[in-house]
Amino acid sequence: MSSTLRFVIAILIVAFYTLPLMLVQELALRTRLLSDRIVPRLWHRLTLGVLGVRVRMEGRPSTQRPQMIVANHVSWLDILVLGSLDGVHFIAKSEMRGWPILGTFARQQRSVFVERERRRTSPEQAREIAERLADGDPMVLFAEGTTGDGNRLLPFKSTLFSAAQLALASDRAESVTVQPVAITYLSKGGLRLDRRERAALSWIGDTDLLPNLVTVLQARPVDIVVRYGDPIPFLAKGDRKTVTREAEAQVRAMLTAGLRGTEI
Template sequence: MFSTFRFVIAILVIALYTLPLMVVQEIALRTPLLSDRIVPRLWHRLTLRMLGVRVRMEGSPAKDRPLMIVANHVSWLDILVLGSLDGVHFIAKSEMRKWPILGTFARQQRSVFVERERRRSSPEQAREIAERLADGDPMVLFAEGTTGDGNRVLPFKSTLFGAAQLALASDRADSVTLQPVALIYVRKGGLRLDRRERAAISWIGDTDLLPNLITLWHSRPIDIAVRYGDPIPFLAKGDRKTVTREAEAQVRAMLTAGLRGTEI
C-alpha cells in the first residue's frame, strides 16, 4: 500500500515538472536563446532519479561528427538512459508519436520517426536521418528494430545504416562515425539480475506501458550500465552490411561481458 502511494506521488511529481520544462523546450526550439539539448537531458535525469534508476557510463562517447550511436534495445527506459548522458537525438518508431509524455518529449527532442514495416518509405527516412547527421546531430539507432529481453542481442538490421552513407553525399564530411553502445541491465534492489528477472523488467512485444512501469517501480533501484565501444569509421565507399555486422559484434561482446559479472 505504501509503495503504491509513493508510486502515485512520483508520477505526480514527474507531471508537475514536465509541463514547465515542455514550455521551456518549445522556446528553445523556436529561438536561439537556449540550446534545445539542455531541457531533454535534464528531464531524463530527473525522471530516472524519480523512478529509482541508476546509470553508470563505461567508456566515453565519440567526439567526432557526424556520429551515429548504434545500441541494443531492452526497454523504453533506454531512451531516458541515453538521453540523460549526452545531447543526442533518437531514431524512433512512428508509434511513439502517440505515447503520453514520452511521445511529446521525443518530438521536442527532434527525434526522427520511422515506419520500419513500410519498406517503400525507407529511402525517404534514410535521407532525413542523413540530413540530421550532416548537420552535426548525434543520432541514436536501436539497430535491432525491436526490444529484446536484455539477455542477448538480436540481429541488427542494416537498412537505416544507409543513412550514414547518404550523409557523406553532402560533402560536409569524409566519413561518418558509428559508435556501438551496449545497454546492460545489471541489478535490481542491489542484487544482480538473473536471466528470468532481466526478461521480466524488459519491454517486449505489445506489453502496455503502465504495467511495465509498475514492474520497474517495484524493482527499484535498477542499475544500468552503458558501455561505449570502439568507434567505427564509415566511409562513402564502405559496405553497409559489413559495418552493421561489426557494430553488432561489438555490442554483443560488450553485453556478454557485462552479464558475466563485470562490475559496474
Template sequence: MLSTLRFLIAILTVALYTLPLLVVQEIALRTPLMSDRRIPRLWHRMTLRVLGVRLEVEGAAVADRPLLIAANHVSWLDILVLGSLDGVHFIAKSEMRHWPVLGTFARQQRSVFVERERRRASPDQAREIAERLADGDPMVLFAEGTTGDGNRLLPFNSTLFSAAQMALAGSQTGQVTVQPVALAYTRKGGLRLDRRERAQIAWIGDTDLVPHLRSVFAARPLDVSVRYGDPIPFAAQGDRKTVARQAEAQVRGMLRAMLRGGNS
C-alpha cells in the same frame, strides 16, 4: 497500499516538472536563446532519479561528427538512459509519436520517426536521418529494430545504416562515425538479476506501458550499465552491411561481458 501510494507520488512528481520543462523546451526550439538539447537531457536525468534507476557508464560518445550511435534495445527506459548522458536525438518507431509524455518529449527532442514495416518508405526515412547527421545532430539508432529480452542480442538490421552512407555527402571529413553502445540491466535492489528477472524488466511486444512502469518502479533501485564501444569509420567506399555487422559484434561482446560482470 503503501507501494501504490509511492508510485502515484512519483507519477505526480514527474507531472509537476514535466509541464514547465515542455514550455521551456518549446521556447528553445523556437528561439536561439538556449540549446534545444539541454532540457530533454535534464528531464531524462530527473525522471531516472524519480524512478530509482542508477547508471554505471564506461566510456563516452566521441566528439566526431557526423555521428550515428548504434545501440541494443531492451526497454523504453533506454531512451531515458541514453538521453540523460548526451545531447542526442533518437530514431524512433512511429507509434511512439502518440505516447503520453514520452511521445511529446520525443517530438520536442526532434526525433525521427520511422515506420519499419513499410520497406518502400525506408529510402525517404534514411534520407531524413542522413540530413540530420550531416547537420551535426548525433542520432541514436536501436539497430535491432525491436526490443529484446535483455539477455541476448538480436541481429542488427542494416537498412537504416544506409543513412550514414547518405550523410557522407555532407561530411567535411569524408566519413561518418558509427559508435556501438551496449545497455545491460544488471541489478535490482542491489542484487544481480537472473535471466528471468531481466526478461521481466525488458519491455517486449504489446506490454502496456503503465503496468511495466509500475514494475520498474517496484524494482528500485534498478541498475543499468552503459558501455560505449570503439568508433567505426564509415567512409565512401564502406558497405552498410559490413558496418552493421561490425557494430553488432562489438555490442554483443560488450553485452556479454556486462551480463557476466566482467570486461569485454
C-alpha cells in the same frame, strides 16, 4: 508503501516539472536562445531519479561528428538512459509519437519517427536521418528494430545504416562515426538480476507501458550500465552490411561481458 501509491506519487512528481520544462524546450526550439539539447537531458535525468534508475557509464563516447550511436534495445527506459548522458536525438518507432509525455518529449527532442514495417518508406526515412547527421546531430539507432529481453542480442538490421552513407553526399565530412553502445540491465535493489528478472524489466512487443512502469518502480533501485565501444568510421565507399556486422559484434561482446561481470 504500496505499488499503487508509489506509482501515483511518481506520476505526480514527473508531472510537476514536465510542463515547465516543455515550455522552456518549446522556447529553445522557436528562438534558439539556448541549446535544444539541455532540457531533454535534464528531464531524462530527473525522471530516472524519480523512477529509481541509476546509470553508470563505461568507455569513452566519441566527440566526432557526424555520429550515429548504435545500441541494443531492452525497454522504453533506454531512451531516458542514453538521453541522460548526452545531448542526443533518437530514431524512434512511429507509434511513440502518440505516447503521453514520452511522445511529446520525443517530438520536442527532434526525434526522427520511422515505420520499420513499411519497407517502401525506408529510403525516405534514411534521407531524413542523413540530413540530421550531416547537420551535426548525434542520432541514436536501436539497430535490432525491436526490444529484446536484455539477456541476448537480436540481429542488427542494416537498412537504416544507409543513412550514414547518404550523410556524406553533402561533402561536409569524410566519414560518419558509428559508435557501438551496449545497455546492460545489471541489478535491482542492490542484487544482481537473473535472466528471469531481467526479462521481467524488459518491454517486449505489445506489453502495455503502465504495467511495465509499475514493475520498474517495484524493482527500484535499478542499476543500468552503458558501455561505449570503439568508434567505427563509415566512409562514403564503405559497405553498410559490413559496418552493421562490426557494430553488432562489438555490442554483443560488450553485452555478454556486462552480463557475466567480466572485462573485454
